[in-house]
Amino acid sequence: MNKMANEFPQVLTIAGSDSDGSAGMEADLHTFFVRHVYGMAVVTACVAGNSYGIHASHPLPVDFIDQEFKDIADDFKVLACKTGMLADSELINCVVKNYKKYDLGPLVLDPVIMTKHGAMLLEESAYATLRSQLLPLATVLTPNFFEAEKLAEMTIKNDADMETAAHKLQKMGAKNVMIKGQHHDQNQTEVRDFALLESGKSFWLSAPYVNTEHVNGTGDSLSACITAEIGKGNSIESAIKTAKKFVNAAIANEIAVGHKFGPINHWAYQD
Ligand SMILES: Nc1ncnc2c1ncn2[C@@H]1O[C@H](COP(=O)(O)OP(=O)(O)O)[C@@H](O)[C@H]1O
Numbered sequence: 001m002n003k004m005a006n007e008f009p010q011v012l013t014i015a016g017s018d019s020d021g022s023a024g025m026e027a028d029l030h031t032f033f034v035r036h037v038y039g040m041a042v043v044t045a046c047v048a049g050n051s052y053g054i055h056a057s058h059p060l061p062v063d064f065i066d067q068e069f070k071d072i073a074d075d076f077k078v079l080a081c082k083t084g085m086l087a088d089s090e091l092i093n094c095v096v097k098n099y100k101k102y103d104l105g106p107l108v109l110d111p112v113i114m115t116k117h118g119a120m121l122l123e124e125s126a127y128a129t130l131r132s133q134l135l136p137l138a139t140v141l142t143p144n145f146f147e148a149e150k151l152a153e154m155t156i157k158n159d160a161d162m163e164t165a166a167h168k169l170q171k172m173g174a175k176n177v178m179i180k181g182q183h184h185d186q187n188q189t190e191v192r193d194f195a196l197l198e199s200g201k202s203f204w205l206s207a208p209y210v211n212t213e214h215v216n217g218t219g220d221s222l223s224a225c226i227t228a229e230i231g232k233g234n235s236i237e238s239a240i241k242t243a244k245k246f247v248n249a250a251i252a253n254e255i256a257v258g259h260k261f262g263p264i265n266h267w268a269y270q271d
């Protein structure tokens with residue numbers, strides 16, 4: 001065997017495929033590519049959609065997903081991984097089993113429940129499984145506002161509630177938590193996310209609000225960038241801060257793709 005084979009940083013996404021390339025596994029792989037890590041994918045489900053919305057979705061059989069994990073673990077050295085769309089409880093349990101079986105590095109859990117245009121990508125009956133089985137394995141948990149409310153089982157109305165939810169989610173087992181703030185008000189000037197680290201340190205991340213329809217895959221790309229940075233050996237704090245800057249540049253520098261809710265620009269951020 002070639003001893004040099006696994007020296008380049010390799011990371012893994014465990015996610016659904018989104019046919020228009022703006023979100024899901026495709027957004028993760030775009031992000032891995034531009035952040036200079038080698039990206040692999042365990043595909044969990046296939047989604048048919050475009051910039052107008054999602055039109056059909058199918059989970060893949062769990063024995064096939066088991067084989068994807070085995071083939072990656074048999075050959076590659078995964079330094080960090082992330083999850084995206086997991087569809088239902090059976091699939092979450094399959095991911096939990098395989099994450100415990102193989103050494104796949106720190107886990108960034110993006111608890112994809114609903115897209116920002118309202119498509120449900122996780123059955124409601126699976127929220128409890130996500131909470132009890134996968135969340136305690138998370139090195140970094142990155143819920144959006146809605147997902148934080150569902151997982152922490154509370155209503156979030158203001159900054160103090162966001163901080164309370166982050167502490168609640170950390171008590172439930174996620175080591176580090178980043179809750180993404182609201183961005184639905186065209187009059188807002190900034191978008192603020194809250195991060196709580198394992199050490200107890202916490203901070204707000206702020207970026208200018210961008211009034212654009214090209215925001216498909218923002219959450220996927222943010223969590224993929226965190227995964228890439230961890231895979232390269234950077235700290236969780238620096239990975240989170242880089243990811244916020246990466247996504248903000250990708251939103252602010254629109255590319256003309258699609259007629260409606262288009263993708264973000266993965267080439268925009270230069271560091
Ligand atoms: N219109 C926007 N302007 C600036 N930042 C945004 C905008 N929409 C989303 N973001 C940022 O993108 C990142 C992903 O958040 P979000 O879109 O809420 O995730 P998700 O795709 O999981 O719903 C966060 O850092 C959020 O603050």
Ligand SMILES: Cc1ncc(COP(=O)(O)OP(=O)(O)O)c(N)n1
Binds near residue numbers: 015024117218220221
């Ligand atoms: C297959 C698939 N997975 C996830 C999403 C949603 O992506 P996310 O970045 O969490 O949310 P949006 O920003 O796109 O709303 C998806 N569309 N497809």
